[in-house]
Amino acid sequence: MRKIAFGYSTRCNIRCAHCVAAGEKPASTKMELSQAKKIIREMAAAGVGGISFTAGEPLIYFDDILELIDVCSEKNIYTRVVTNSFWAKTPEIALDHAQQLNESGLCQLRLSYSRWHQEHVPAQNVLNAACAAAKSGIDCFVSFVTDFSKEDDSYEQFLRDNRLKFFPEPVIYSGRAEGFGRKSIFTDFQENRCAMNPYLAPDLTMYACCDAGSHFTATSFFELGNLANSSIEDLFAKSENCPLYNCIRSMGITTIASYAGLKSREIITYRKCELCEKLFNNPANLKMIEKAASGALQYWVR
Numbered sequence: 633m634r635k636i637a638f639g640y641s642t643r644c645n646i647r648c649a650h651c652v653a654a655g656e657k658p659a660s661t662k663m664e665l666s667q668a669k670k671i672i673r674e675m676a677a678a679g680v681g682g683i684s685f686t687a688g689e690p691l692i693y694f695d696d697i698l699e700l701i702d703v704c705s706e707k708n709i710y711t712r713v714v715t716n717s718f719w720a721k722t723p724e725i726a727l728d729h730a731q732q733l734n735e736s737g738l739c740q741l742r743l744s745y746s747r748w749h750q751e752h753v754p755a756q757n758v759l760n761a762a763c764a765a766a767k768s769g770i771d772c773f774v775s776f777v778t779d780f781s782k783e784d785d786s787y788e789q790f791l792r793d794n795r796l797k798f799f800p801e802p803v804i805y806s807g808r809a810e811g812f813g814r815k816s817i818f819t820d821f822q823e824n825r826c827a828m829n830p831y832l833a834p835d836l837t838m839y840a841c842c843d844a845g846s847h848f849t850a851t852s853f854f855e856l857g858n859l860a861n862s863s864i865e866d867l868f869a870k871s872e873n874c875p876l877y878n879c880i881r882s883m884g885i886t887t888i889a890s891y892a893g894l895k896s897r898e899i900i901t902y903r904k905c906e907l908c909e910k911l912f913n914n915p916a917n918l919k920m921i922e923k924a925a926s927g928a929l930q931y932w933v934r
């Protein structure tokens with residue numbers, strides 16, 4: 633099933649110190665509502681079965697997002713909204729919002745939470761949003777962005793104390809978090825496969841991956857094209873037929889890094905998106921790996 637992260641707008645009401653979306657130019661862009669509806673209908677025709685509303689803070693445009701979810705519901709598209717819960721100021725306000733989202737057909741809420749988000753939004757809002765989602769029948773979980781430092785222990789404890797369903801997400805050292813500096817880690821020698829769901833930006837540029845991919849500016853490796861010049865079907869097909877993207881999906885980034893000559897000892901110091909950046913945001917490296925992806929790399933399997 634085709635899935636996509638839908639960037640209706642890059643605008644956000646807060647400014648998290650780790651935000652990967654920072655650094656976009658222009659700073660804040662937004663689609664026209666009618667255009668977004670048309671694109672969603674075209675996506676349905678192209679076989680898209682899941683849309684995640686993300687980018688900046690989608691619920692700044694609450695009424696517009698309700699209308700977009702409505703269109704998705706008509707077309708049987710699974711919907712998720714990623715939000716910082718700024719709107720869930722009290723249990724009553726949160727419930728009112730969640731009920732409206734439920735009525736429009738929203739399937740899932742993903743609540744972003746971290747020590748950086750919570751400098752701007754009280755943790756209580758996240759709790760209000762999660763409780764309201766549960767009461768309204770919307771599936772919900774907390775995305776706990778962390779750099780795995782001790783500073784985050786009390787934030788994790790809050791989630792545990794309130795029995796919230798949460799999943800840790802490693803901070804991505806892109807956008808504003810680039811300034812944090814990369815910390816070497818030592819992981820297992822894991823495959824690091826990536827599903828690579830595309831991301832549609834408000835300026836209608838489509839990228840083959842939704843996290844750090846739009847920041848690979850030295851090579852534009854993940855840029856698929858723009859809907860002003862290409863159809864949704866063509867851009868999805870481009871993503872699905874690219875030999876190197878398919879190697880990332882099937883064999884994983886670790887194997888590609890090993891093939892490309894990175895020492896095993898070095899590979900285990902990188903997180904997934906950082907390893908991707910090292911391999912694919914360097915024109916000379918990328919040229920060599922792209923050539924291999926159509927030939928020898930495909931046979932680099934056990």
Ligand code: SF4
Binds near residue numbers: 645647651687
């Ligand atoms: S991380 Fe999310 S909530 Fe924070 S500034 Fe970026 S888009 Fe906004």
Ligand code: SF4
Binds near residue numbers: 826827841842904906
């Ligand atoms: S691992 Fe690579 S392909 Fe996957 S989200 Fe990160 S940058 Fe994109």
